[in-house]
Amino acid sequence: MAAAASSMMTTTILAAILISLAGVATTADAKFRAMQWTPAHATFYGDETASETMGGACGYGDLYASGYGTDTAALSTTLFRDGYGCGTCYQLRCVGTSSCYRGSPVITVTATNLCPPNWSIPSDAGGWCNPPRSHFDLAKPAFMKMADWHAGIVPVMYRRVPCVRSGGVxxxxxxxxxxxxxxxxxxxxxxxxxxxxxxxxxxxxxxxxxxxxxxxxxxxxxxxxxxxxxxxxxxxxxxxxxxxxxxxxxxxxxxxxxxxxxx
Incomplete structure (x- = not known):
């Protein structure tokens, strides 16, 4: 009887450990990881003060007060996903043009706004945010960290990355x-x-x-x-x-x- 009880206890402990490990695995699997680099284009809106980027389609209001600052982007419809793209974070680097800064510096931005489509303009001639294009309309201070703003529009490589935040939601x-x-x-x-x-x-x-x-x-x-x-x-x-x-x-x-x- 003692041996049977011991065996049953061991089995119970092992089962508990397996359940615990399963929970840990599920949690680990849920952790977001950086995605692969993909080509797109980036423009900017507003001026160096980024005053025109405050508010926006995500509803974050004053981006300084809400902690996002000027490292922000308005996403094209494809990336915005009817608002479910709000708060996502991306790394971008300018590539393939003399307007890019030397070394192709990487910037990180948070999605805080929508870049609406312009159906009156072809997507390859000004309608940069028209579906199915992936496009980033950056706050000007963010754009100026990777390229000469005089270019207006530059080709970029981008990837979605985990958002690093201080404190809780x-x-x-x-x-x-x-x-x-x-x-x-x-x-x-x-x-x-x-x-x-x-x-x-x-x-x-x-x-x-x-x-x-x-x-x-x-x-x-x-x-x-x-x-x-x-x-x-x-x-x-x-x-x-x-x-x-x-x-x-x-x-x-x-x-x-x-x-x-x-x-």
Missing amino acids: RFSLQGNGYWLLVYVMNVAGAGDVGDMWVSGGGQGWMRMSHNWGASYQAFAQLGGRELSFKVTSYTTGETILAAGVAPASWCVGLTYQARVNFR
Whole structure:
């Protein structure tokens, strides 16, 4: 009996270890990694102050206040993916033209805006953001880190890379007593958000719908309740739990930072 009990205990321990290892493998597989280099083109908009790049289709508002600064890009429709491309990070280097700086320096930018298509112009003659082109319309300070801005447009090689962020995911709250609108910012790892849930005061999870850009909404009375969020990456499918992010006294117009982030 002792031998049988010992054998059963060993089997149970091994099973627990296997389950644990399986969980670790799943987590590791979800970690976003840099993709391969691909050709595209890049332009710029605005001036050296990058004042025209503030706001944008992702809804991040003041890009200095939200932590993105001037190393940002407006993506063509193909890369923007109806807003699911918001927050993604790319490395670019200028290639194949005398306008490129010596050594082809690599820059890293975050997607914060949409470069809309111009259907009145052919995609090879000015309609650079028309599908199916992959194109980057950079903030001018970012463009100037890799090429002479007088060129206007330059060929580049680009690759999507993990986003490196300081601190946890940030949730900027808008809406009213019956509608909660949340802008999700400072997302690390793949940088994007594909799904989101909210729980008010320990109640059950309510799935939020995608509004536009990097915002998600819930039609519910959540005022006076502590808010928790579950956020799923669009690219990796990994989900993180941001528990107790906003206190019961939360207010619209404020941004609350979680203690967790993607890797």
